[in-house]
Amino acid sequence: GAVVSQHPSRVICKSGTSVKIECRSLDFQATTMFWYRQFPKQSLMLMATSNEGSKATYEQGVEKDKFLINHASLTLSTLTVTSAHPEDSSFYICSARGRPNGYTFGSGTRLTVV
Amino acid sequence: GDSVTQMEGPVTLSEEAFLTINCTYTATGYPSLFWYVQYPGEGLQLLLKATKADDKGSNKGFEATYRKETTSFHLEKGSVQVSDSAVYFCALGWGETGGGNKLTFGTGTQLKVEL
Numbered sequence: 001g002a003v004v005s006q007h008p009s010r011v012i013c014k015s016g017t018s019v020k021i022e023c024r025s026l027d028f029q030a031t032t033m034f035w036y037r038q039f040p041k042q043s044l045m046l047m048a049t050s051n052e053g054s055k056a057t058y059e060q061g062v063e064k065d066k067f068l069i070n071h072a073s074l075t076l077s078t079l080t081v082t083s084a085h086p087e088d089s090s091f092y093i094c095s096a097r098g099r100p101n102g103y104t105f106g107s108g109t110r111l112t113v114v
Numbered sequence: 115g116d117s118v119t120q121m122e123g124p125v126t127l128s129e130e131a132f133l134t135i136n137c138t139y140t141a142t143g144y145p146s147l148f149w150y151v152q153y154p155g156e157g158l159q160l161l162l163k164a165t166k167a168d169d170k171g172s173n174k175g176f177e178a179t180y181r182k183e184t185t186s187f188h189l190e191k192g193s194v195q196v197s198d199s200a201v202y203f204c205a206l207g208w209g210e211t212g213g214g215n216k217l218t219f220g221t222g223t224q225l226k227v228e229l
Contacts, residue, residue, distance in 0.1 A: 004157075006157065009155070034216060034217075041221070041222075042221055042222075043118075043203070043219040043220055043221040043222055044158075044203070044219045044222075046216045046217075049216065093157055093158070095158075095217075102160070103160070103217065105150075105157040105158040105159070106157050107155070107156050107157040108156070108157050
């Protein structure tokens with residue numbers, strides 16, 4: 001079946017540093033990648049949608065300069081949290097869409113900013 | 115806009131107990147409905163789906179019926195196991211697989227099954 005590999009699974013970083021999260025579709029081409037954020041005891045909130053080779057479309061309230069998304073190829077998308085602060089601590093998860101598999105989710109990244 | 119409401123957790127059950135997790139939705143039109151499961155430390159996995167009214171999705175003993183009249187998609191299982199312990203998300207989307215647009219998720223319900 002379709003697999004999306006997301007790395008790292010956990011990361012702890014110091015406040016002010018940047019963190020890059022990668023999502024790779026292993027056996028299919030992901031035409032669209034969705035990035036979600038999940039706060040404790042809350043639902044997944046869509047942050048942005050990216051199509052290969054295009055700029056990402058951000059949801060209202062999401063700072064595009066803080067959460068940089070790159071989708072340079074059909075198998076790789078990255079989310080970079082720039083100048084991270086403790087309030088950015090969260091669970092980030094990607095979801096890839098490719099034919100005919102529908103949505104395939106990565107395993108998520110637990111980011112802790114100290 | 116679209117929204118999904120599901121019962122708050124955590125839900126704690128004994129093994130072999132009957133499970134119901136309620137889910138209702140608000141949308142204009144008739145979306146596709148999904149249940150996703152998130153096991154500890156893992157990403158979301160599609161558990162089951164229904165794409166039109168009165169459809170019943172089923173998988174691994176779990177079932178959910180798309181009820182247009184009550185805008186509901188409640189998840190049920192007749193006999194839960196410890197291995198079913200996870201967080202369950204109800205979601206709606208458009209099209210067979212959710213379409214080209216984002217999925218709208220409920221808040222998730224944590225299920226704990228004890229021996």
